[in-house]
Amino acid sequence: SVCCTTLVAAHFRAGNRGEAERIFCLIREPSVISWNAILAGYGEAGDLQAARRIFESMRHRSAATYNAMIQAYVQHGEIEQAKAIFQTNIATANVVTWTAMIEAYAQTGHLPEAKSLFDGMSERNVVTWTVMLAASSAAGDVHLARGIFHRLPQRNVPAWNAVVQAEAQYGNFDAAEKLFDRTPCWSIVSWNTMITAYGQRGCIDQAREMVDKMPQWNVVSLTAMVAAYGQNGLVELARKTFNWMPERNIITIFSRTRR
């Protein structure tokens, strides 16, 4: 049943709900962990009713149970429901729960509330810090983003990306560029952030240089490049790039052959 639980989680992750359910039914007496796996799976699949039904039927719940339910609501924009679960079960909340609620507030444009949750936490981990930083950046609060970045105990790539984005959005391109250069290792998101930044600034050549230098592209990279051309009046190049994109809606990551 330990293996079955792993399989249930794996099938949900791969989008095979039917197969996950079939395997779950083979478990004689599902443990809290098995129930959590199917609850989280329904949440991920967007079936909030099914998730809630499982949640209600569970006699014994763990912190992960509440977290999976809250996360399901947050991810599908049901913030009030998430808050209700959070508030009635504050005692079982752990660092994952609090971090999910920070995201919930940030997603709905309530950065100050997100910040007060963050400030009120007795324990924070890398994800907590990164979520708070990304939220400040997305909300355009460069001062908060800088403050968080400087207080960060461990700086991971998403944190660097978020602070680069915050500076670029604020119009501080030199700072963004310097931070990008200081990023210890670049992810595709790091490169995409810079393509967008250069495009906004009208630096087509530099945007193009990023595209040429990066090891692989995804739809975001090429969409950013199309936007960079478009915003700067290079309609023909924008059209050519767009037409050249292999998959326009799917998040296919494809490698390019190095020259």
Next chain:
RNA sequence: ACCAACCU
């Protein structure tokens, strides 16, 4: 074995 973070 189950639950959370930047890419759409």
